[in-house]
Amino acid sequence: MSPANAPRLRRRLLDWYERQRRRLPWRETRDPYRIWVSEVMLQQTQVNTALPYYRRFLRQFPTLRKLAVADLGEVLKLWEGLGYYARARNLHRAAGMLAACCGGRIPDRWDGFRALPGVGDYIAAAVLSIAFDRPHAVVDGNVKRVLARLLAMAAPANQAASHKVFQAEADYLLDRRRPGDFNQAMMELGALVCTPRSPNCPICPLIRFCAAHRGGTVAHYPRRVASRPVPEVEVAVGVVFKNGRVLITQRPEQGLLGGLWEFPGGKLRKNESPAAACVRELKEEVNLDVAIEKPLAQVRHAYSHLRIHLHVFCCRCTAGRVRLNGPADHRWVRIAEFDRFAFPRANHKFIPLLKQCAAGGKTTRGGKRSA
Secondary structure, X not given: OOOOHXXXXXXXXXXXXXXXXXXXXXXXXXXXXXXXXXXXXXXXXXXHHHHHHHHHHHHHOOOXXXXXXXXXXXXXXXXXXXXXXXXXXXXXHHHHHHHHHOOOOOOOOHHHHHXXXXXXXXXXXXXXXXXXXXXXXXXXXXXHHHHHHHHOOOOOOOOHHHHHHHHHHHHHHOOOOOHXXXXXXXXXXXXXXXXXXXXXXXXXXXXXXXXXXXXXXXXXXXXXXXXXXXXXXXXXXXXXXXXXXXXXXXXXXXXXXXXXXXXXXEEOOOOOOHHHHHHHXXXXXXXXXXXXXXXXXXXXXXXXXOEEEEEEEEEEEEEOOOOOOOOOXXXXXOHHHHHHOOOOXXXXXXXXXXXXXXXOOOOOOOOEEOO
């Protein structure tokens, strides 16, 4: 991008943004806390998915101080279904740190804000530019796609080593007088016009600057390196009934789905049947001997880095007292109490069938639920 074209590009993009931007609640405020919450939720999540969560979250925790004193379980319950739960845990932890040491004030400089749990370069640039007008350029998937086409960039967008190349171009183009608006305009252009498939080039405000459009190669960008196949893991899960209650266990706070509640179980060993794995895992994980009453469901669910195939069984406890080996906590609860706890989405795919199992109703053998 030539020095002569950059100012014109900035003006055209900002004029377009003023006319075409979506009216979103986090764009109607300069409150850094509310902007921060929105940016955390929008990481790896589409706007339409995040919107109801954002509204519910801020109704419950309208200020950083309210979030700081909240129970983590309450925070995770409001986050339930949004995924990537480390985002919620880190936001809660950061709020507690700021409430304890800074009077609840959010740092307005890079080093202070970037040092908080869960705050990476993207979150720091987004919040500081939008809330405080700090001149930091954001680089997310939308921005990479716009830059790759605009500049016909050869760097693969999904390769970590390429990030500094995209960051350098974003830094150069940033309008330092209106960094927050410019960053949002770049992301909005990628979301609404310069989309992954079938970009609407005729209405793009930057069409005259776009190298890929001039060369007729828009479909070739952004370039990507082939990713590895996502592995699938077979898991056996036991829904253990005892005296009208069901055993649930809590995952350790750190790691995948940290702090959420689930039904005990684990991975199948080589050549092991799902039923045998269920009995073994329950003995190893919670020290219970169980008898399998019936299969409840099979569930397939995809995460970003793996797929899981859950084999779910209704079980009866025959001996033992709960002693945990792995889970952080446990509860014996009635099915009607499930709404008090945050469960992974995969569990929600079979929870509706538990009433049938609890009542001894007819359950289809090997019933399947998939993502």
